[in-house]
Amino acid sequence: MKEFFNNIILKLSDCQNCKLVLYNYKQIFGGSINTAFFINTNRGKFFLKLNNNKTKNLFDNEVRGLKLISSTNTINVPQVIYFDDEVLVLEFIESNQINKKFWSNFGYSLAELHYNTLNSFGLDHDNYIGTLLQTNKFYDNWNDFFIYQRLKPQLDIGNFPAKTHKLFDILFLELDNIFSLTKPSLLHGDLWNGNFISTNDQVFLVDPAVYYGNREMDIAMTKLFGGFEKEFYDSYNYHYPLVKNWQTRLDICNLYPLLVHANLFGGNYYNQIHSILKSVTK
Ligand code: ADP
Numbered sequence: 001m002k003e004f005f006n007n008i009i010l011k012l013s014d015c016q017n018c019k020l021v022l023y024n025y026k027q028i029f030g031g032s033i034n035t036a037f038f039i040n041t042n043r044g045k046f047f048l049k050l051n052n053n054k055t056k057n058l059f060d061n062e063v064r065g066l067k068l069i070s071s072t073n074t075i076n077v078p079q080v081i082y083f084d085d086e087v088l089v090l091e092f093i094e095s096n097q098i099n100k101k102f103w104s105n106f107g108y109s110l111a112e113l114h115y116n117t118l119n120s121f122g123l124d125h126d127n128y129i130g131t132l133l134q135t136n137k138f139y140d141n142w143n144d145f146f147i148y149q150r151l152k153p154q155l156d157i158g159n160f161p162a163k164t165h166k167l168f169d170i171l172f173l174e175l176d177n178i179f180s181l182t183k184p185s186l187l188h189g190d191l192w193n194g195n196f197i198s199t200n201d202q203v204f205l206v207d208p209a210v211y212y213g214n215r216e217m218d219i220a221m222t223k224l225f226g227g228f229e230k231e232f233y234d235s236y237n238y239h240y241p242l243v244k245n246w247q248t249r250l251d252i253c254n255l256y257p258l259l260v261h262a263n264l265f266g267g268n269y270y271n272q273i274h275s276i277l278k279s280v281t282k
Contacts, residue, residue, distance in 0.1 A: 005039065008039075012046070050087055059084070079091040106196075157263060190221065215242075219250070
C-alpha cells in the first residue's frame with residue numbers, strides 16, 4: 001500500500017509542480033461505493049478516492065459535476081487536485097462541529113444552487129449515480145424525464161417482480177396529476193447525509209450526480225435516510241419556496257434513489273419501493 005501511495009504522490013508532485021512527501025494516510029469510512037483515504041503531506045492534506053469497480057470515466061464525471069456546481073458560486077465543493085481513471089484527489093475538507101447558522105446557511109445555499117436553471121430537463125452528458133449509469137437525455141417535460149431517464153432505466157436493469165412493474169405503470173399514468181410544472185434546476189442529484197461535509201457554519205457538497213431536474217428530487221433525498229434539521233427546510237423555503245404540497249411528492253421522488261439502492265445493494269429496498277407504490281396508486 002505504501003508503494004501505491006508513493007506512486008500517487010509522484011503524480012501529485014507533477015501536477016502541483018513541487019516535490020510532495022507523504023507523512024501518513026488513513027482510510028476514511030462513510031462512503032457507499034469506493035475506498036477513500038485521508039493523506040497528509042508536507043504540502044497539506046488531501047482526500048483520495050479509488051475507483052474500486054473500474055467504472056469507466058467515473059472520476060471524469062464526478063469532476064465535471066463538482067466543477068459545474070462550483071461554477072455557480074452558490075455552494076462549496078472541494079477543489080479538484082488530480083484525477084485519472086483510478087484515483088480522484090480533492091482538497092481535504094476538515095469536518096467540524098456545526099454552529100447555529102449551519103443548517104440555515106445550507107438551506108440558503110441549496111436554494112441558490114437551484115436558482116440555476118436550463119430550459120430542458122437533463123444534462124449534456126450522461127454520468128453516474130453510485131456506479132450505475134445515469135442517463136441525462138434532454139426532455140422538455142419533467143414527468144417524461146423522470147419516467148424515461150430515471151425510473152425506467154433502473155427498472156430495466158433490476159430484477160423487480162411483475163407486480164412492481166405493474167404498479168409503476170399505474171404511477172406513470174398518474175404523474176401529470178402529481179407533479180406541478182417546474183423549471184429544470186441544477187441539482188446535486190445524490191443529496192443524502194453522507195454527501196456533505198459540515199464545517200462550522202458552511203457546507204461542502206461531495207460526490208454529486210448532477211443534472212437539471214425537479215428540485216424536489218434533492219429535497220426528497222435529504223429525507224431518505226433520516227432528514228436534515230428543520231432550519232434547513234425553513235431557510236430553503238424562505239429563499240425559494242417549494243410548490244404547495246411538496247411533502248406529498250417526496251416518496252415518489254425517492255422511488256428513484258430507492259431503485260438505485262435496490263440495484264446496488266438489494267435487501268429491504270424492494271419492500272420500501274413496493275409500499276410507496278401501494279400507497280400512491282391506491
Ligand atoms: P463514495 O464514492 O464511496 O460514496 P464519497 O465521495 O461519498 O465516496 O466519500 C466518502 C466519504 O468521505 C464521504 O461520506 C465524506 O464523509 C468523506 N469525504 C468526501 N470528500 C471529502 C473531502 N474532500 N474531504 C474530506 N472528506 C471527504
